[in-house]
Amino acid sequence: xxxxxxxxxxxxxxxxxxxxxxxxxxxxxxxxxxxxxxxxxxxxxxxxxxxxxxxxxxxxxxxxxxxxxxxxxxxxxxxxxxxxxxxxxxxxxxxxxxxxxxxxxxxxxxxxxxxxxxxxxxxxxxxxxxxxxxxxxxxxxxxxxxxxxxxxxxxxxxxxxxxxxxxxxxxxxxxxxxxxxxxxxxxxxxxxxxxxxxxxxxxxxxxxxxxxxxxxxxxxxxxxxxxxxxxxxxxxxxxxxxxxxxxxxxxxxxxxxxxxxxxxxxxxxxxx
Numbered sequence: 001x002x003x004x005x006x007x008x009x010x011x012x013x014x015x016x017x018x019x020x021x022x023x024x025x026x027x028x029x030x031x032x033x034x035x036x037x038x039x040x041x042x043x044x045x046x047x048x049x050x051x052x053x054x055x056x057x058x059x060x061x062x063x064x065x066x067x068x069x070x071x072x073x074x075x076x077x078x079x080x081x082x083x084x085x086x087x088x089x090x091x092x093x094x095x096x097x098x099x100x101x102x103x104x105x106x107x108x109x110x111x112x113x114x115x116x117x118x119x120x121x122x123x124x125x126x127x128x129x130x131x132x133x134x135x136x137x138x139x140x141x142x143x144x145x146x147x148x149x150x151x152x153x154x155x156x157x158x159x160x161x162x163x164x165x166x167x168x169x170x171x172x173x174x175x176x177x178x179x180x181x182x183x184x185x186x187x188x189x190x191x192x193x194x195x196x197x198x199x200x201x202x203x204x205x206x207x208x209x210x211x212x213x214x215x216x217x218x219x220x221x222x223x224x225x226x227x228x229x230x231x232x233x234x235x236x237x238x239x240x241x242x243x244x245x246x247x248x249x250x251x252x253x254x255x256x257x258x259x260x261x262x263x264x265x266x267x268x269x270x271x272x
Contacts, residue, residue, distance in 0.1 A: 078138030132183030
């Protein structure tokens with residue numbers, strides 16, 4: 001139930017906080033000649049963080065000429081990979097929710113549904129771990145590439161001591177930090193669900209039912225074989241011994257033997 005409720009929500013938070021991000025920074029270049037200064041240089045960037053495509057103009061502090069620069073780095077691969085995993089995880093969790101609720105009989109038929117669900121859950125768990133780790137490293141690089149102090153190093157006018165360059169404000173990365181957190185939360189959620197999905201498969205049921213079957217076979221063979229043939233058994237060997245004992249101490253044989261003893265002396269007396 002937790003998987004049905006939280007998996008779609010966590011996936012939405014993951015790709016929304018990353019894929020919907022847009023931010024920027026502002027710089028200030030104060031030239032020695034105040035008329036050439038630019039006190040508000042805005043640099044905007046957004047997902048998928050192809051920073052080398054982000055261009056901006058800065059003053060050269062040498063007349064009215066301006067210098068065209070761009071940010072450094074391309075971090076689109078890790079960001080797009082992370083968002084892609086989140087989107088597919090969201091779609092699969094929604095489809096799985098519909099199957100769990102409305103098609104439970106079809107899901108358990110021939111054990112095919114639980115096996116597919118188990119394999120997909122393992123794959124998504126691994127993908128969430130890889131994607132979240134890659135995006136965490138990519139976000140760290142994005143923070144460095146968009147740090148105003150690092151961007152100021154790209155401006156040639158800031159290399160002259162007569163000019164003063166300083167950052168006005170830095171980009172806000174709180175939503176991107178949240179996306180990394182939700183990425184690892186999704187990994188924990190999907191990895192924890194592996195056990196519950198595994199319990200629905202035939203692998204788990206066969207593993208739990210096999211020992212009782214063996215015990216039943218052993219007990220049945222024990223009752224049919226060794227226990228009934230034991231001399232201390234209540235119905236087998238003891239009755240057989242009792243039967244042989246009854247035959248050895250038969251009263252019919254004793255009576256017959258007594259008649260022979262009585263007939264023997266009588267005939268002997270008659271002979272005398």
